[in-house]
Amino acid sequence: MNRFLEQRVGFAMLSLAALAVVAPILLVIGAIVVRGIGAINWEFLTAVPRSGMKAGGIFPAIVGTLVLILGTSLAAIPIGVGGAIYLSEYARDTWLTRAIRLAIVNLAGIPSVVYGLFGLGLFVLFLQFGTSIVAGSLTLAIMTLPVIISTAEEALRAVPTEFRTVSASLGGTRWQGIRRVVLPQALPGIITGVILGLLRAAGETAPILFTVAAFFLPRLPQSAFDQTMALPYHLYVISTQVPGMPPQIQYGTALVLLALVLSLNVIATMIRSSFRRRRQW
């Protein structure tokens, strides 16, 4: 085989591999859009479910998912970013910080159903939050923390040390340097990590199964200690637990969840690139 042919065959194989990555994503999105788009209308998005969830809308589930994302952010962002700042800027390299890092990496590998059971044990039963938005949000936050901490720490470490030295040489305390020079430059990376973590939380079923999700609750949650419907769990319910469910509603629900997650993703990308244009190294 001559080397030009070799080159061409190699190129073709690499292109195929790249296509093979993209194709399933396009097929999944395509199938859901084609079968679900017919279900989408104003009533579907803004009404409560009726007739054993076979008619009406999914409004409570949409609101529930948004509320859970908000609750998860409130708990996970301060703890996650704070932990990352500590690990990157303050912690010395000791066995303790190495153990913390190891724990974070391992936490990321725990199956989500285990987080669900942990949340049930700790928040719902032991702390007596009950099956509630608080319990669900905290469970999702714990699941999200490893992603937020590790991406945020990486983003902070990517800011060259010299910026910290310059800030110190101008009479800045360590915190002033972090607050005014390091954090702003690490922000795009931190935001990316936060949104990636929240996206995973938004789509999870298992962690909310025992901690917050309601099978059928055709009203909006009244307080943080109320149960709520949520899109992933609702999708699971209408796909497996309700006989004779019209497929269009199933796909329509999947489409709404997908659209929510993808639009968050797009927002994350936009924030990141607008920050990156202002960055200077």
Added chain:
Amino acid sequence: MPEQQNPKINIQDVTYEYDDGKPILRHVTLDVTAHAITVFFGPAGSGKTTLLRLINRLNDLVEGSRMSGKILLDGRDIYAPGSNVPELRRRVGMVFALPLPLPGTIRENVTYGPQLAGVRDRVRLEEVVERSLTQAALWDEVKDRLDTPATSLSGGQQQRLCIARSLALKPDVLLLDEPTSGLDPISTAKVEETLFQLREHYTIIVIPHSVQQAGRVADYTAFFLMGELIEYGTGTALFTSPRDRRTEDYVTGRFG
């Protein structure tokens, strides 16, 4: 040792080493004169940069090292327990080899230090910006675009901005570590000219990026080799009539 009229900084028997026992500085003693340019020079690894960074305690940021001896600024031990390190760094400014503007505009770079020190008054900050940039010989070039990003400046302008940024704090002492190493000859000349003008009001220590530059700017010259102070003299005497064989070898280009 040259006769010291007016020592601003006393470095007394300073030894600095890393925990693995590698000594960086060995028993260095020298007095730095106020309102003059003192040059620290020597080959790479001679300890001159470390000594410079010890004078405003930037080496505090380096883990795993030990220092013994004393450094006095106006007669007071800057390593005394409980001393205010940010305050020391406001009095002893530092300019690094590579200009590194902070993210933000030209104006924000100059006001960074004063703002951290608690200056909020807009009028005062405006004065600081104009005074510092004028002192650093940059005002005329940037006065119409103070709110553009600092990174839009040329390398030479960025370095003078970094000098202005340090001057904004009205320091007593200005330390410069090879401030012209990344600059073209014209920018280098401008920075050197700036140093001459600053000498009147500040105590300046420069690590030059060449022996020639040392000769051009020095009022006092200290030659370092492998962590030791080999020779310390007035003006350029070191270059014309070195007393130590090792100094002569270095300045005549036999090594280094």
